Amino acid sequence: MKQEYLKYIRDNVFPTAFCPGCGHGILLNAFVSALGELDYDQDNLVLVSGIGCGGWIASPHMNTDTLHTTHGRAIPFAIGVKLANPKLKVVVISGDGDLTTIGGNHLIHAARRRIPITVICGNNNIYGMTGGQASATTPVGAKTMTTPLGNDYRPFDLVKLVKGAGGEHVYRYTAFHAMQMKKAFKDVLQKDDFSFFDILTGCPVQYGRRNELREPAKMIQWMKDNSVLYSGEYHDDKIMVGKF
Amino acid sequence: MPIEKKKTHLKAGKYFMQGDEACAEGAVAAGCTFFAGYPITPASEIMETIVRRFEEEKRVFVQMEDEIASMGAIVGASWTGAKSMTATSGPGFSLKMENLGYAIMTETPCVVVDVQRVGPSTGQATRTAQGDLMQARWGTHGEHTIIALSPWSVEEAFYETVRAFNLAEEFRTPVIILMEEATGHLRETVAVREAIEIFNRVEEGNGAPFGGEEPLDAVPPMPRFGTGHRLLVTGSTHDPHGYRKTQDRVTQERLLSHLQQKIEYHKERIVQWEEYELDDAETVLISFGFAARAALKAVKDARKKGIKAGLMRLKTVWPMPTERFETLAAQAKTLIVPEMNFGQLRGEVQRFTGGKKVIGVNRADGEVITPESILRAVEGGTSL
Structure with a gap:
């Protein structure tokens, strides 16, 4: 990140609360870099988040108006902001437990309505802040504090979920794809449409250590090795990345 | 002073209307510009009246996917400077409780109407009750203070809704209007006056945007989003600038004292x-x-x-x-x-x-x- 982009970060928020190896920082870096490259007006931007580690990406880091809301409800608050003042750019950044598990209903309805807000899910496949419990995106077989013998239930494919609900401008990237992520953020920041990002950030501390991905570098390598760029054909056994 | 005399959208005179309609008309008169709702008996007529009025007046109505979302939306809207409102009945009121607590904690003005029906649970949707008096006071978790008004007639449904908005703006707090189904569905005469007094929120002023500084009972100014204040709004315990202080007992004690004192120390302006x-x-x-x-x-x-x-x-x-x-x-x-x-x-x-x-x-x-x-x-x- 260029030094001058630090204007988008509050100067008194470091050291960050994120654990070493957390991909949420990569997401934040890509988002801030996108703002910086666009010289985006930070006073016309409202960041809305929910509860959990993902809720802390924007609040307090982002030096913009921020609304750190209740668990799962960031999208309804964001809709209130956007509809009451359509001139504002409203971006929701939160986690998978927040946006897709407790708050899944709001996500599908925002997609259905195509409310012109951007929703970015920092998806680490786990409830990190509360100690590593299974979420709606925890893969089958994954070990968590609440699935010690392996997760029995199928996870949401967030791209399919949001597309199926009617959402447009749907993207997925991993923590490995920082540059692609940044470019996509730049694209949606210049539009006034609904858009959704499933960003696989990875959680070495709560997810990785129980699933043989304890080393952050190993986790990122795993993301890279298992990702396939989407070009019309969707493989359910791979991490499909790109625009859908 | 932030108080202005304002003509209502209705010509002065007598009107025959329902309690729910009078509540909606009172909201329009008070300057409500954002309403988020969800259908529920016996409160839906408030939303339906709002829809008709808002189309004429070019204000923002949205029917959300649930009661939780409608409460969240009015809080978000309030931070853009809008006077915002939602209306519901017992089951929906229960669902709104978490975000009501958020509005209290973040000092967000808004108005929440509960047209009381028989409970608990689904109870009797079309029957009247006053079973939510304590829920209005203590329904959301944690130590807090609230303002709740209780109109006894259709005319008062109009004027108490205006007062609810004024109190919400003056004290930066959610205000609850506790009606009963009996009043909500009653038809009576409402005498609408030529002009009413409106309190407009103080957006700019000295000091931080949240309470906790001396004097603890003072209501801080509330800037709106998009005006360069780079506000940090959070339901976590926060200092007067909005920074989370989730381990600090002094900040928590001062914040709680502020939330209580700004209302309890000014009862003479609130209690009627x-x-x-x-x-x-x-x-x-x-x-x-x-x-x-x-x-x-x-x-x-x-x-x-x-x-x-x-x-x-x-x-x-x-x-x-x-x-x-x-x-x-x-x-x-x-x-x-x-x-x-x-x-x-x-x-x-x-x-x-x-x-x-x-x-x-x-x-x-x-x-x-x-x-x-x-x-x-x-x-x-x-x-x-």
């Missing part, structure tokens, strides 16, 4: 009640909302029989005029609280009578409480 025939009353009735209508009739009938009865009717139910409870308890030989629940107000009054027993007249079967049942209690008979 009316008194009927109380000067020489030996039998004192204390009631609120629709039940107070029956209580007033009972007082008039008792007077005809030579019984010195009087009524105190609460317009503001939270906070309560507890000092007046004390003086009335000292004056009265008999204290009676008629209400459409099993004694939620009675319990509160009882705390301020110096031990004098308060008699309840209660009804919670979905029907309105009757003057006859109250009169029997006034005459010393059984209450139910």
Whole structure:
């Protein structure tokens, strides 16, 4: 990140609360870099988040108006902001437990309505802040504090979920794809449409250590090795990345 | 002063309307520009009236996917400077509780209407009750203070809604309007005045955007999103600039004290009640909302029989005029609280009578409480 982009970060928020190896920082870096490259007006931007580690990406880091809301409800608050003042750019950044598990209903309805807000899910496949419990995106077989013998239930494919609900401008990237992520953020920041990002950030501390991905570098390598760029054909056994 | 005299959207004169409609018209008159709702009996007519008015007035209405979302949306809208509102009934009121607490914690002005129906749970959707008095006070978790108003007529549904917006703006807090189904669906005459007083929020001023600085009872200015303040709004314990302080006991203590003092220290601007025939009353009735209508009739009938009865009717139910409870308890030989629940107000009054027993007249079967049942209690008979 260029030094001058630090204007988008509050100067008194470091050291960050994120654990070493957390991909949420990569997401934040890509988002801030996108703002910086666009010289985006930070006073016309409202960041809305929910509860959990993902809720802390924007609040307090982002030096913009921020609304750190209740668990799962960031999208309804964001809709209130956007509809009451359509001139504002409203971006929701939160986690998978927040946006897709407790708050899944709001996500599908925002997609259905195509409310012109951007929703970015920092998806680490786990409830990190509360100690590593299974979420709606925890893969089958994954070990968590609440699935010690392996997760029995199928996870949401967030791209399919949001597309199926009617959402447009749907993207997925991993923590490995920082540059692609940044470019996509730049694209949606210049539009006034609904858009959704499933960003696989990875959680070495709560997810990785129980699933043989304890080393952050190993986790990122795993993301890279298992990702396939989407070009019309969707493989359910791979991490499909790109625009859908 | 942030108070302005404003013409209402309705021409001065008399109107025949429903309580729910009057509530919606009051909101429009008060300058409500954002309404988020969800269908529920017996409150849907508020939303439907709002939809019609807002289309004419180019204000923002959205029907959300659930009650939780509609409460969240009005808080978000309020931070853009909008006067915002939602309306519901018991089951929806329960769902709104978490985000109501968020509005209290973040000092976000908004108005929440609860047209009370029979509960618990689904209960009887079309029947009337006053069972949410305590939910309005304590429904959301954690120590907090709230303002709640209780109109007893269709006309008051109009004016108390205006007052609810004014109090929300002045004290930066959610304000609850506790109606009953009986008032919500009642049709009566409303005399609309030429102009009403409107309080507009103080957006710019000295100091931080959240409470916790001295004096603790002062209401901080509330800048709106998009004006360069780079606000940090959070439901976590925060310092006056919005930074989370989730381990710091001093910040928590100061924030809680502020949230309480900004309301409790200014009760004289918030708490309103009316008194009927109380000067020489030996039998004192204390009631609120629709039940107070029956209580007033009972007082008039008792007077005809030579019984010195009087009524105190609460317009503001939270906070309560507890000092007046004390003086009335000292004056009265008999204290009676008629209400459409099993004694939620009675319990509160009882705390301020110096031990004098308060008699309840209660009804919670979905029907309105009757003057006859109250009169029997006034005459010393059984209450139910």
